[in-house]
Amino acid sequence: MELKSELRLQLLAPDELAARTARITAAMRAAGTDGIVVSDNAGIYYLTGRVFCGYIYLHSDGRLRYYLRRPNHLQGDSVMQIRKPEDMTADIMAAFAPGAVGLEEDSLPYSMAMRLRASLPAGASASPMLRAARAVKTPAEIELMRRSGIAQAEVYSRIPHLYADGMSDIELQIEIERALRLHGCLGIFRIAGQSMELHMGNVLTGANADTPSPYDFAMGGAGLDPSIPVGADGTIIHPGLPVMVDMNGNFTGYMTDMTRCYCLGEPHPEAVRLNELSRNICAAVAEAAVPGAAARDLYELAAGMAREAGYAEAFMGHRYHAGFVGHGIGIEVNELPVLAPRSRDILAEGMTYACEPKFVVPGMGAVGIENTYVVRASGPAECITPAPEQIISLR
């Protein structure tokens, strides 16, 4: 174990790093916590601009120390190679003597948390502090999201060319996966929360859209196998029925989330009506999504519009109703704020969220759009997944 200072691990510009840590240390001071240990990939990426295997210690005065298990070739100021977590805890206690250290309690496995706790004094959980800080994006983060949004929209514009006669939902999805990857999509889909997992997104059509899934996504689907029961199930794409495409927008480490509906031939009139309703809800929510707005009010606005249009039963699912209409997004697909009935989140400038008012109607399937937005200082939130929103013809 040695402290090295030749090559630099730190990829973030100093101002950028300071902007990110300042939000976290403010929360630490409010909670009376002297330091936090960051351990999951999302947090490590947030504080360095790259993923490594190890930990970051952040002290409440803004000092950082990086403890790397792998790779072994990264060096830099305050970078220490460690073999085991106790190498880190000993160094933290010697260098900072903190009285209270917070852990990422919502992601750190119990056994590892207990191991760290054995030599670090307990502090408030770091998870809510990091979640709150990460919800408000810096201009540099927003720029990475804009790039993802443009790339995702470009691939979506080519979806009609990817369709071939007789295709099933999964066959179309595989061609979209390939087009996304060739356009630079990183493939990996980061999701917070135990038991959440997904491959590269979902294409849903027909009755399959009404199959509830175990995962806390807006829509379900039976999937191809009970080992990953979500999304496309091999249903042949049928004329007139909407094909909902909600695929991976991670091109830069920062994701955008975007859904559009496609149709073979003329869409069912009810699908057209519901797609318009979804667009109107997205626009109304964007108008209302100003700093200070309550996320729960945005949910109520969306749910109220669905109810007034007579589609409360179909809103966010039919046999199963998702409990939200939108969610924060960035490094992970389910960040703060959550646009949900009991959300306590308050919007702030620089927050990013995906809004996905979707409807499931038996016999017709799933319909609706999704865009990713940035909350601005004033005026409506800005859509960063700009693309035609009507139901798009596959043929």
Add this chain to the structure above:
Amino acid sequence: MELKSELRLQLLAPDELAARTARITAAMRAAGTDGIVVSDNAGIYYLTGRVFCGYIYLHSDGRLRYYLRRPNHLQGDSVMQIRKPEDMTADIMAAFAPGAVGLEEDSLPYSMAMRLRASLPAGASASPMLRAARAVKTPAEIELMRRSGIAQAEVYSRIPHLYADGMSDIELQIEIERALRLHGCLGIFRIAGQSMELHMGNVLTGANADTPSPYDFAMGGAGLDPSIPVGADGTIIHPGLPVMVDMNGNFTGYMTDMTRCYCLGEPHPEAVRLNELSRNICAAVAEAAVPGAAARDLYELAAGMAREAGYAEAFMGHRYHAGFVGHGIGIEVNELPVLAPRSRDILAEGMTYACEPKFVVPGMGAVGIENTYVVRASGPAECITPAPEQIISLR
């Protein structure tokens, strides 16, 4: 909250379920634990044949109860819909009155573990019990792995047809991803352990093979972006240099792991030599992989053969050396046994492992093969990823 008994959640045959639970309950009795709570997707899939969001309680006498948060349409004997974890803990205490309950301490987040611990008496960790039980596959599990192995080998046989002149590593990888998916690959790649993540496998060629990664895989690679720094980095495939393909074999919920090397034109003579060495190591390890063999001895056998051939420096990496030559595999890609220097695992009939003796040589890249094997009652382990093992020509 109500106990329902109309539709059946249980997808496993009763004998199959009993075979799986018997191994776990034996470990529970040995540890003096009255019950365990299974919470991660791999464990839930192991005990039901499908993934749901919720928990399973297994009592030491073999009784099971299923607590579902999502989806809401599954029912069956001993199935209970719950809204929060405390609905489950109250039911467990009322129905079973256990004196000690184990949790999956290596995967359950600290905050959730503490929430369960508040109303369940502490018991030994369930993680090692489940890991040990899952290491020994039932005939039904082996059959699912065989199906994955055949499908994976079929796709690999088509790789030369997927190559087009001038392709980069990632372009070839994307075509392999598509071919795998069209052949039924589920895409999702389950990995145990905090901070472990991967998209659909890796294609490595040239100097990129010598870039260490943060992840505990056999090989590294810089990747396309610092947010997921592993694997292909856009290197153009160069005549004479090996192209190592180590892609996703999850076709059934049970994975196989398989690596083959390809080459444009005649491979570098040292690549041919090392590929032969890798084949010989795989065969020697399979000969020695009989019930009762120590996994560490298998590692030493492999490392010794590499050393004797004069390739100790190149074995399992060059700038960074992976600490293992093989690993158990099944629902997740990193199960027991681990073929590593300090492993305490002892082989048993029905265990499955991947053996991947690989070499990295500066200026040449990565070379070596990987197969998945089943440990039999007697005789050498059986290869379930049968396919030509020489370096295969792309043109």
